[in-house]
Amino acid sequence: MPALTAAIIDLDGTLVDTLGDFSAALAAVHRDLGLPVLPTEAVGLLVGKGSEHLIRSALRAVGADEDRYAAAWDAYQHHYGTLNGRAARVYPGVAEGLRALRSAGLRLACVTNKPAGFARVLLEAKGLAGAFDVVYGGDSFERKKPDPLPLLRACEALASRPAATLVVGDSSNDAAAARAAGCPVVLVTYGYNHGQPVRNVPADGYLETLADLARWV
């Protein structure tokens, strides 16, 4: 691997455990619509492919009609906006890992499938915003991860070649986007990964915590 000049880090399941926020917001949506509420573990299997996917999959999981989607989307914007960050916790080792990358001179981007507005508010609330040169969300470009587009745009913004830009994520979605963009990728072992064992996803390495990033720079 060439010397790294930048890193692109995923948000949900990598920097912050947001499952409590997702679960509370979806529960409020389903209550508003008079639908059954999904247990948190079931929500965890649906996180990582953006809000549209999450809302649609949750409706499908409780047997609701497709035509409830527009109302569910509006309710979700409201509830997630209100609850954003409340039940979310920064994972152990994150502050240390980000410090190691910054002190090695790397430029940093946060690229998530979460809408950019929600992502920026969450990073700010958790004291992580200052670490990042740019933050992009699932609504920043025409396509989201696993498409490589958001990662390629982040490389441009950071003036870093993909081969010298390390992607750090928690799911097959991050790995597929990184591979397609030509970026090396490491995956954390504590995230969501759609409920599948993350070590089955091909990657350049696996991290117990982001503090292990010190070995990569």
Ligand SMILES: O=C(O)COP(=O)(O)O
């Ligand atoms: O699906 C989401 O909203 C969040 O996904 P992320 O893992 O890309 O941050």
Ligand SMILES: [Mg+2]
């Ligand atoms: Mg993630």
